[in-house]
Amino acid sequence: MPASESLNTQTNDSSFDDIWEELAWRGLVAVSTDASELKGLLAGPPITFYCGFDPTAPSLHLGNLVQLLLMRRLQLAGHRPLGLLGGSTGLIGDPKPTAERTLNDAAVVAEWVGYLQHQVSKFLSFDGENAARLVNNLDWTARMSALDFLRDIGKHYRIGTMLKKDAVSARLNSDEGISYTEFSYQILQGLDFRQLYVDYGCVLQTGGSDQWGNLTSGVDLVRRAEGVGVHAIGTPLITNSDGRKFGKSEGNAVWLDPALTSPYAFYQFWLNADDADVIGRLKVFTFLSRKEIERLADAVAHEPFKRQAQRTLALEVTTVVHGREATAAAIAATGALFGQGELADLDPQTLESALRELPNTTTIPDATVMQVLVDTGLTSSLGESRRAVEQGGVYLNNIKVVDAAALVGDSMLPGGFSVLRRGKKTLAGVFVE
């Protein structure tokens, strides 16, 4: 439901000469085929372009969000998006630099395709002249025989070129090696581009720059098989300013599915963006204008403690992904839980709904705080709970828990619930019956 409600308010920034200029300013182009040709292409009559999403998990994540928003920007510029779901490529898995993937069960992949399809559809408009369209590469791959594959497609591929792709050579140089299955992935992806060119006149593919080898695979195949020059854009990998991977929070990726990453957690993720990163994030993940973003950059420079850019970022991105209502709830919860006042002074109703946004559990007054920490997922074992308490990192209703044997019933708020906190900002709700 959410997302799509934002579609009507999204626009590109008209202060740019053309969409290419805007994409460049937003830092969305890390690599591409001939830049001046692309610029001309995107400034001209509507083209059809595509971006693929492989079902390697039950939900899309932040890396995919970059692609989805790029697609939307291109659509707003008048171009026609094809959202490709990797029903077949997801069965194979693209080579990760470090390790071979474990193959997922076909039924599971098919199920995930359904989830992703639903998610992708929320970010694109399916109305009007340049309505988006979803396709599944299983539709044309499944019926292709091994012989057709080798004769019609394989003949266009040179092993030398394939070996030189970063994703492949990295693995060949590691002691992990690479299976024939994953080695072949680039051909499957190339096949997609060709098929979409033939069926829809698709002339541009976008993807992460780590997929550059796979993007060019398609460009090469279309040139060889169809004699046509098509294009590819690789977006930069989003990393934190200190080079660490982005979108990993407590060891888990930030998902777009609210069941996997709650809107509250999602909102918090953006709110916690580093000063050094926040402006870049605004450019990539919001539809705010250059003028507005420059104003926020100024705010970061002169009054960083107000964290205006972070607040705006969190508001904008959460709204785009989860909708206004969920965002409002996340902000309300944030206000209640991180506000200055006493928890006991808060309206129990407000507080309770805030706690519902958090990981929470229902228990009895005699339960130990240590056990509840585990139940809410704040810690993963009693030992870790014990350590957290010993280190002075556990708070029940903002009162530091000093006794490892403390019970939930020792401190309760009016209304029969408690705010359990680990560290400075990891919170959970405890409902006592």
Add this chain to the structure above:
RNA sequence: GGCAAGUUACCCAAGUGGCCAAAGGGAUCUGACUGUAAAUCAGCCGUCUACGACUUCGUGAGUUCGAAUCUCGCACUUGCCA
């Protein structure tokens, strides 16, 4: 198919019969400082009914008073040869 090397906790990586729940680094987590930021410093970092017990060093058997360490089988990875 032959020969060789390898498989250690979230990741990298020491350890080659007892002093090993296993060095070191990184990541995560906690504390101090702060702005729910960064940087820095410190601590924690297998599980538990916790001064002790239990389960781990690819996997299954075995040798031994005692095995991550030795032997054999199996699986997987890499390199060289065919």
